[in-house]
Amino acid sequence: MLNSSIKRYLRHGMLPQLAVFEAVARLSSFTKAADELHLAQPTVSAQIKKLADNLQIPLFEQIGKRIYLTPAGEKLYEGCQLLFTALTNIEESLSDLRGLEYGRLRLAVSTTGKYFVPRLLAEFVKLHPAIEVSLQIHNRNTLMDRLSRNEDDLYIFSNPPNEFEIVTQPILPNPMVVFAREDHPLAHEKKIAFAQLKNEKFIMREPGSGTRMVAYEAFDHHGVEPQVQMELSTNEAIKQAILAGLGISILSQYTLGLDTFEPRLSILNVQGFPIERLWQFVYPVGKQTSSVSRAFMDFVRKEAPTLIEDHVGKIKG
Ligand code: PGA
DSSP, X not given: OOOGGGGGGGSTTHHHHHHHHHHHHHHTOHHHHHHHHTOOHHHHHHHHHHHHHHHTSOOEEEETTEEEEOHHHHHHHHHHHHHHHHHHHHHHHHHHHHTTTSOEEEEEEEGGXXXXXXXXXXXXXXXXXXXXXXXXXXXXXXXXXXXXXXXXXXXXXXXXXXXXXXXXXXXXXXXXXXXXXXXXXXXXXXXXXXXXXXXXXXXXXXXXOHXXXXXXXXXXXXXXXXXXXXXXXXXXXXXXXXXXXXXXXXXXXXXXXXXXXXXXXXXXXXXXXXXXXXXEEEEETTOOOOHHHHHHHHHHHHHHIIIIIHHHHTSOO
């Protein structure tokens, strides 16, 4: 029997208001919450105002340009986390009972995953057309934030985090290579010593990227300082910058594409390359994986080699 004192929480729209509140509280910003939730900022402010009116207590205070949770806001934030965890658990067990007919798969992958994951998803959905699929593509740091909040069913990382207790399952090799424009003076050389790269302008991924981490590890390993010409936040932008003659970069070989390769891009024959990384499924230890997640992992393990690896094998070296 529901306690009558929680009547105000049963009002229409309360759950969406709490979702908005949770995002504002977590990000300490109305603007960032609006971006994350794909809402206009006035909508976010209006939702927070309605929520505070419903609960009859202020939830945030503004000091200078920053907003802070009031003591009531802090209590509500703690409660929201418990509530959303409970709802996620309910959804996960229901989704398991629904089986593969009406399940849902929320997948989050790091940026190079966009070159191969949609193809696997498309084939999987052909087999299970009623499954609702969502795909989030982010850099490694953002994926780690999402993982820590248990926002998705399954993650695909190339460099899984060490900071969390996670389960990993290998999917495919992810060779990291040095890309240059085809008319680069080193393009036809063999066995280039890594030290030679110190004279090259280098295009680096943004902080938080796993690709950047691998590139810096390689430079550190050889005791060479990269001459970073610019930092760009997508592999595609880096590819265009290389083609524009702005420099070279270390990226996943998948950046070349699976079917149509960019002929003006060369993979330099640098000693110690490719650096072998591995695409891996990742989920937190203790997570109750849904039947849809398990079916997708089984499908990928079986089909990825033919659907993807054959294409990568055709890439010129
Ligand atoms: P990135 O990721 O998209 O952050 O470069 C690769 C990874 O480390 O998973």
